[in-house]
Amino acid sequence: MNVKQIAKGLVALGVAMLSGSGAIADDASREAIAERLAPVGSVCLQGQDCGTQAAQAEAETNAESGGGGLDGASLYSSIGCAACHDSGAAGAPGLGDAEAWASRLEQGIEALYQSVYEGKGAMPARGGSSASDEEIQAVVDYMVAEAE
Secondary structure, X not given: OOHHHHHHHHHHHHHHXXXXXXXXXXXXXXXXXXXXXXXXXXXXXXOOOOOHHHHXXXXXXXXXXXXXXXXXXXXXXXXXXXXXXXXXXXXXXOOOOHHHHHHHHHOOHHHXXXXXXXXXXXXXXXXXXXXXXXXXXXXXXXXXXXXX
């Protein structure tokens, strides 16, 4: 095959691709692609408002409207505790496993709170989350209640 035949073939292929129905994506496809390529998170630097003010305002509104109680069960799943405590990863005591929790419960609730604040064993401080003290206490209270 010579160079002229290859060049003609490439030109023909290019024309076919540009004139075909698949050459230009419609707006819906472009939006779907953009959504799939969107970042899953963002970086927030100290001193910047990264949505925390809006979350605090919403929490205050919920508290004023009577919905201010923290739900330990929901927080358990949403802040990541379930990832290790449901599977027992790295020796994490399972949710509802009274035997695994017995020695921990003997130390008292304040010691349990403190171990979450500071981290224990393979668990990083605050379980690797950015949960507030109140949220952590609600989750610990929930987990203790499930173990008793």
